[in-house]
Amino acid sequence: KAGVTQTPRYLIKTRGQQVTLSCSPISGHRSVSWYQQTPGQGLQFLFEYFSETQRNKGNFPGRFSGRQFSNSRSEMNVSTLELGDSALYLCASSLAGTGADEQFFGPGTRLTVL
Amino acid sequence: SQQGEEDPQALSIQEGENATMNCSYKTSINNLQWYRQNSGRGLVHLILIRSNEREKHSGRLRVTLDTSKKSSSLLITASRAADTASYFCATGAGSYQLTFGKGTKLSVIP
Numbered sequence: 001k002a003g004v005t006q007t008p009r010y011l012i013k014t015r016g017q018q019v020t021l022s023c024s025p026i027s028g029h030r031s032v033s034w035y036q037q038t039p040g041q042g043l044q045f046l047f048e049y050f051s052e053t054q055r056n057k058g059n060f061p062g063r064f065s066g067r068q069f070s071n072s073r074s075e076m077n078v079s080t081l082e083l084g085d086s087a088l089y090l091c092a093s094s095l096a097g098t099g100a101d102e103q104f105f106g107p108g109t110r111l112t113v114l
Numbered sequence: 115s116q117q118g119e120e121d122p123q124a125l126s127i128q129e130g131e132n133a134t135m136n137c138s139y140k141t142s143i144n145n146l147q148w149y150r151q152n153s154g155r156g157l158v159h160l161i162l163i164r165s166n167e168r169e170k171h172s173g174r175l176r177v178t179l180d181t182s183k184k185s186s187s188l189l190i191t192a193s194r195a196a197d198t199a200s201y202f203c204a205t206g207a208g209s210y211q212l213t214f215g216k217g218t219k220l221s222v223i224p
Contacts, residue, residue, distance in 0.1 A: 043214035099206030105156035
């Protein structure tokens with residue numbers, strides 16, 4: 001089985017721009033969650049989707065949004081980028097849902113905001 | 115906010131020695147999971163222990179869970195240089211999210 005894939009792997013943007021990150025889960029997994037990882041804050045939960053429905057959202061501003069498609073692929077969007085949005089963005093998929101069973105993580109997208 | 119707090123923040127040992135990492139958390143949980151992350155890459159799931167379990171083994175890994183103390187430990191026996199990584203505990207509490215600690219950075223010196 002192919003693992004979780006994330007595109008792009010690296011991204012450089014400037015303040016004020018917007019960005020869209022993509023995540024393809026493992027075949028058969030209907031739950032996709034997103035995390036932001038920074039040296040200062042560690043791993044922070046962004047949101048979780050299951051069968052196209054957002055079931056939970058972390059404590060992030062409305063500039064962070066996401067969606068899930070019928071094939072379980074997910075995208076997250078960050079608008080009006082700020083320097084503090086520079087981070088590794090990780091996507092994870094699972095069968096039963098985030099927090100209920102093991103999560104399979106993708107390699108991440110490294111976003112740098114200049 | 116961080117639910118789990120790992121201790122120590124960093125650990126350096128010789129190859130062949132055992133490594134023990136601890137995790138404390140604050141609220142009731144359904145399960146506790148341990149993950150490994152090699153420098154700047156995605157996380158790899160190591161082991162999941164449910165709230166009604168006290169101990170679990172997987173190869174060279176041994177995890178314990180004490181729900182009365184809200185704490186868990188991860189023991190890696192006979193460590194290898196390839197075990198060098200950051201280790202995170204994460205708690206699942208039935209809210210469709212995992213809450214991670216800040217991790218323990220393990221260095222295994224050959």
